[in-house]
Amino acid sequence: MKDDSSEPVENTDENPKELVLVLSPTVLRMGSVVIVCLILLTIYAKNIREFLIQESTSSLLLGIFLVSEVIQFFILIYNRLKLDFYLNTDPVIQDQDSLRLWKTVVQSNHKWERVGLVLLFVLSLPVGMLVGGKSGFVTVDMGIVFVVWVLHLVLNAWSGSSQDKMKELECSDETANAEYRRVCKAWGRQLSPDFKIEQDA
Known part of the structure; x- marks a missing residue:
């Protein structure tokens, strides 16, 4: 009878297989290019920084100023169009439902208006003054800043006229009228x- 109690023979290979990592030539070339680029950037970083500061600061500031103003222009135009749409569709506040709709429109207008104010006082005004201080107040860049500011004032007045109309609506409901007057007063102050x-x- 065959004896099944024999122990399994362990593999005692004296030369275990080694893991070999093979890199393709493409990967090696890409790695070499990246390393060379990093070295070049490190060498010329100081020169690039000085170039940006000395030669392009005015243009960079003017670009930031214009982007900020364009965003504010869109906000002013959007607010005006949204208020005009409401004024054309709901010119009278008849009950609490119409008052609630009016509040929703006014609240949205106020939120976007605050975004515009943040952009104005954080970016437009300081950066505009920096453009003048960097390039000189009698330059083409400063002339662009001045023209944009004038256009901003015109658009602000144009958008504000619709806000004034929103505060002069007729209320046929006494309860709604009291709340309407309260919100109008708070909205302006x-x-x-x-x-x-x-x-x-």
Whole structure:
């Protein structure tokens, strides 16, 4: 009878297989290019920085200023069109539902208006003055800044006329009229007025 109690024979290979990592020539070439680029950037980083500061600062500042102003122009135009659409569709506040809709439109307008104010005081005004200080106040760049500021004032007045109309709507409901007057007063005087839209829901 065959004996099945024999122990398994362990593999005692004296030369175990080694893991060989093979890199393709393409990977090696790409790695070499990256290393060379990093070395060149390290060598010329100081010169590039000085070039940007000395030669392109005015143009860079002017670009930042123009981008900020374009965003503000879009905000002013968007607010004006949205208010005009409401004025054409709902010229009278008849009840609490129409008041709630009016509050929603006004609240959206106020939020975008605050975004525009942040851009104005954080970017447009300081960067515009830096453009003048860097390039001189009697230059083409400063002339562009001045023209854009004038256009900003015109658009702001154009958009503000619709806001004035939103504060002069007729209210046929006495309860809604009291709340309407309260919000109009807060909208014009407070930075973060409480529109109380959720409480009316």
